[in-house]
Amino acid sequence: MSNRHDARRHTMVEDVAIPKHLLTTAKFNSPWELKKWEKSLPQNDRVEFQPQEGQKQGGISRSVSLSALRGPRRPAAIRPRSNPPELHVWDEFSKRRRLTPPIEEKEPITPIRESAVHPSPPLSSNSSVNHHSRQSSMHDVYEKAKLRGVALQRKHWVRVLFEVSVYVLLVLFIYFVLVGMPLWKGAVWWLYWVVSHKFTITGGWAILLGLAFLYAFCPLLILFEKDPPPATEYDHTDLEKNDSSAKNTALLIPCYKSAQIIGPTLEAALKVFPAENIFVIANGNSQTPLDNTEEVCRPFGVNHLWVPVGSKIVAQFAGCYAAKGFENVLLIDDDCALPPNFPVVSDRLKGQVKCLGYTIKSVGPGSSKGTYCQQAQDLEYKMSGIQRAFFGMLGSATFPHGAISLWNTEFLKQTFHEHPGYSVSEDWFFGDACRRLGGRVTMCTSVFVETETPSSVFFAGGGSRGGFGEMTIFQQRFKRWNFFFVIGMYYDMKYILTSWKLGWWEIGAKLCVFQEVYETLIYLFAPFYFPISFVVSPSFSGILLGATIGMYIVNVVLFNEYHLRKKNERIDWKVLIFYYTVYKIVLTLINVFSCYWSLFKYARYFAKRHPKIIEDQEAIGVVLSLERDVESPTIPEEGEHAVTARPPQRADSQRAYKRLTLTRVEAPIGLDITTTQTHTTTQSYRSVI
Numbered sequence: 001m002s003n004r005h006d007a008r009r010h011t012m013v014e015d016v017a018i019p020k021h022l023l024t025t026a027k028f029n030s031p032w033e034l035k036k037w038e039k040s041l042p043q044n045d046r047v048e049f050q051p052q053e054g055q056k057q058g059g060i061s062r063s064v065s066l067s068a069l070r071g072p073r074r075p076a077a078i079r080p081r082s083n084p085p086e087l088h089v090w091d092e093f094s095k096r097r098r099l100t101p102p103i104e105e106k107e108p109i110t111p112i113r114e115s116a117v118h119p120s121p122p123l124s125s126n127s128s129v130n131h132h133s134r135q136s137s138m139h140d141v142y143e144k145a146k147l148r149g150v151a152l153q154r155k156h157w158v159r160v161l162f163e164v165s166v167y168v169l170l171v172l173f174i175y176f177v178l179v180g181m182p183l184w185k186g187a188v189w190w191l192y193w194v195v196s197h198k199f200t201i202t203g204g205w206a207i208l209l210g211l212a213f214l215y216a217f218c219p220l221l222i223l224f225e226k227d228p229p230p231a232t233e234y235d236h237t238d239l240e241k242n243d244s245s246a247k248n249t250a251l252l253i254p255c256y257k258s259a260q261i262i263g264p265t266l267e268a269a270l271k272v273f274p275a276e277n278i279f280v281i282a283n284g285n286s287q288t289p290l291d292n293t294e295e296v297c298r299p300f301g302v303n304h305l306w307v308p309v310g311s312k313i314v315a316q317f318a319g320c321y322a323a324k325g326f327e328n329v330l331l332i333d334d335d336c337a338l339p340p341n342f343p344v345v346s347d348r349l350k351g352q353v354k355c356l357g358y359t360i361k362s363v364g365p366g367s368s369k370g371t372y373c374q375q376a377q378d379l380e381y382k383m384s385g386i387q388r389a390f391f392g393m394l395g396s397a398t399f400p401h402g403a404i405s406l407w408n409t410e411f412l413k414q415t416f417h418e419h420p421g422y423s424v425s426e427d428w429f430f431g432d433a434c435r436r437l438g439g440r441v442t443m444c445t446s447v448f449v450e451t452e453t454p455s456s457v458f459f460a461g462g463g464s465r466g467g468f469g470e471m472t473i474f475q476q477r478f479k480r481w482n483f484f485f486v487i488g489m490y491y492d493m494k495y496i497l498t499s500w501k502l503g504w505w506e507i508g509a510k511l512c513v514f515q516e517v518y519e520t521l522i523y524l525f526a527p528f529y530f531p532i533s534f535v536v537s538p539s540f541s542g543i544l545l546g547a548t549i550g551m552y553i554v555n556v557v558l559f560n561e562y563h564l565r566k567k568n569e570r571i572d573w574k575v576l577i578f579y580y581t582v583y584k585i586v587l588t589l590i591n592v593f594s595c596y597w598s599l600f601k602y603a604r605y606f607a608k609r610h611p612k613i614i615e616d617q618e619a620i621g622v623v624l625s626l627e628r629d630v631e632s633p634t635i636p637e638e639g640e641h642a643v644t645a646r647p648p649q650r651a652d653s654q655r656a657y658k659r660l661t662l663t664r665v666e667a668p669i670g671l672d673i674t675t676t677q678t679h680t681t682t683q684s685y686r687s688v689i
Helices: 020-027 031-040 086-097 112-117 128-152 158-180 186-197 198-223 237-248 262-269 293-300 314-324 374-393 409-418 426-436 473-481 485-496 504-535 538-566 573-607 617-629
Strands: 249-255 278-283 304-305 328-332 351-364 404-408 440-452 658-666 682-688
Touching: 020 314, 086 351, 128 504, 158 186, 158 573, 158 658, 186 328, 198 374, 198 504, 198 538, 237 249, 237 351, 249 262, 249 314, 262 278, 262 293, 278 293, 293 304, 293 426, 314 409, 314 617, 328 409, 351 374, 351 409, 351 426, 374 440, 374 538, 374 573, 404 440, 404 473, 404 504, 409 426, 426 440, 426 485, 473 573, 485 573, 504 538, 504 573
Parallel strands: 249 278, 249 328, 278 304, 351 440
Antiparallel strands: 304 658, 328 404, 351 404, 658 682
């Protein structure tokens, strides 16, 4: 082994061969996983152990890098006192190789789970030991994520076999269960027989109407909160309280190709938050930014991060660590415009309340009312807001609106341990993780936060929306929002039957969660029950269907004329009567078809295993770079925008260097920005993933 200094070496025993007994510290689930992991390593990271002449090779196999296998070390208090077989092998091996024993760390490494949940506080000039401990902890998380990533990988033929197997099972289910003939008459025929001979149409419609009535009209028993005073009319006490809450809160704005729409979002945000509290987290699967979002952000003096992983949830994960030191974080979409009198109600995050949602409103370009479709979405969003507020008062809402939510920072980090890591419907799973961890989701309904929505149902009608370019309701909901409707029933029932961490609040929370199960079952059974009902009793079923539609019309009229009138947010009658009803019927059909489409698409989606965020090597690599480099920033010279440290040269050409940039710049002199600008610098980091 060469004694030449190499920047790749992290410890004195980097390439020491490891006895076979000690490979168990990597915690492989099977020999197959061990072999697969060994094959995935670059050849230059392995060191062949050459036994001395006459020495037996039993117990010593081809070894790998110690740093790659190093798992989280247990604190001394819970470390086993002795392990004679392994210690004996290690002692003998050390004597034969004549190596210095590993350097003993002065402080135990924080366990993996705790390191991501409770990061160390910011470093001071005398905290080098804590800095080393935190880096070691995050490095352990990263190493574990690498192992987990290998264990979750499936070969191509396994994924194909999984996908084909699911398709075959679906076909067999349709034939043997639903159709059945000639083996038996099938479930559909027996459902027809039950409906026609047991007179269940009346009872079925009664249950349907009863539950629909309760879920539709009970939320109307509460009112929206009073409007906060305009920003210019805040009294000194309220203004000071809101400013204090804003200073303790980081505003995280994950975005994707948002250069065209991020400007107005920042203009509105700077009226509420200081520039140093705002973090624009652009992301995409590229080492370099996909557009000029950073240039757009530069005049505002806000923080900008480029995360080279195309995932909204990874961007939020990185933002939580970039915004360290803030007690709370507010997550908003890149097209949300905060009102000037936006209340930062972080004082409500106490006890079991760990997340707060805000009511939102749909707008067109330039905060206009937009098309009839956007106005219908406006009514839909506001009704959803009061429903969530009602269930939040009873126990907990299912989840906050994905466009905006306020979290306790440390609790939000804990949710990443429970979040399954899905890149679709990620906002819904945040609410599920919050409730399973014992946190309540409540709402603030004093303001409506504007967000631009698709302008049409099926055909794109233009607009300024960025991101994925979801310019139609069909694309937005059929392919994304509704994708986990069916699989969501599993998580909902699991929560209803197994989670009891909210105490008495669980009653209201479970009622809210059951509503989702009830709606999904209606979508799944609608193609069977409704046609059979109309075949058996067409007149009776037609009357009840009309009564159901009429009930919902009465519901929205009451909501519009009383609740929204008090907030001066009424919807035009033409939209309410002539468009909204047809709009909801079309959306119901979309929801039904999307459930069956998702059942078909699950085969391909789940053929590939999806790691949690804390098991994602790339996501942890981004956070690790912040944990490691944020304490030693690179200051740009005059005239430079960002300085990126040159990465160390590695012989392993298979590992890519992915760039994480944290930019904090000063707004140009003379530009009218509604915030006090401070002297700032630009920092750039490069992490090896």
